[in-house]
Amino acid sequence: MKAMMPRKRPNPAQACHDLSRQRLSAYAGATDQEKLTQYAKNVKLSEALYPVLQTLEVVLRNRVEEALQGQFGSAWYSAPDFQALVTPRTWDTVQKAIRDLDARRRTVSSGAVVAELSFGFWTHLFIGRYETGFYTPNVGVLLPYAPPSRRSRAYVQRELDMVRRLRNRVFHHEPILNRPTLLQDYARILSRGQKWRGSRETRVQAHGWAWSARREGHPGHV
Numbered sequence: 162m163k164a165m166m167p168r169k170r171p172n173p174a175q176a177c178h179d180l181s182r183q184r185l186s187a188y189a190g191a192t193d194q195e196k197l198t199q200y201a202k203n204v205k206l207s208e209a210l211y212p213v214l215q216t217l218e219v220v221l222r223n224r225v226e227e228a229l230q231g232q233f234g235s236a237w238y239s240a241p242d243f244q245a246l247v248t249p250r251t252w253d254t255v256q257k258a259i260r261d262l263d264a265r266r267r268t269v270s271s272g273a274v275v276a277e278l279s280f281g282f283w284t285h286l287f288i289g290r291y292e293t294g295f296y297t298p299n300v301g302v303l304l305p306y307a308p309p310s311r312r313s314r315a316y317v318q319r320e321l322d323m324v325r326r327l328r329n330r331v332f333h334h335e336p337i338l339n340r341p342t343l344l345q346d347y348a349r350i351l352s353r354g355q356k357w358r359g360s361r362e363t364r365v366q367a368h369g370w371a372w373s374a375r376r377e378g379h380p381g382h383v
Contacts, residue, residue, distance in 0.1 A: 203338040228299035
């Protein structure tokens with residue numbers, strides 16, 4: 162039986178090299194180990210935020226899909242009226258999604274197209290250009306649980322912009338540790354998500370995630 166090789170001690174310098182010193186330069190610390198400790202804390206914060214961001218994104222795109230199907234039909238992604246509503250760039254984004262599905266020999270359907278589109282695509286549909294042509298006629302579908310005071314398009318767009326920016330930092334592995342408004346943003350995501358999301362079960366689940374994050378020492382407790 163071969164003797165077990167002794168485990169090598171972690172090498173902070175090599176870890177910093179592998180992660181990229183340019184990336185780690187955003188973290189406080191006089192030594193490699195201190196920077197790695199801050200990096201690990203940032204990972205924990207991102208882990209805590211992921212469930213609520215992911216759920217809000219999925220439910221939002223499902224709400225928008227429901228509204229698009231109601232207004233333009235099940236094949237909304239190829240409907241002339243939808244093309245007339247959106248910007249040429251937005252239309253091209255949808256058509257690229259269809260081409261990508263075709264290239265992979267996937268069946269083109271509403272659900273398949275939705276899965277190809279980014280969070281930025283969905284938040285784009287809340288800009289002022291679409292207020293009368295899409296948002297206002299569908300607000301009851303888009304935000305069925307939001308109170309009237311929280312249904313204005315401009316307000317929703319501002320909130321989604323905040324979510325999108327934070328979501329992109331988390332999903333792209335960028336630093337959020339020193340974000341001055343992190344606690345407020347976290348609370349806003351939970352609050353808006355619970356008011357915008359669908360079933361009671363989904364809202365209860367979000368409460369559970371938030372409780373778990375606090376217990377594990379995440380936002381505000383790291």
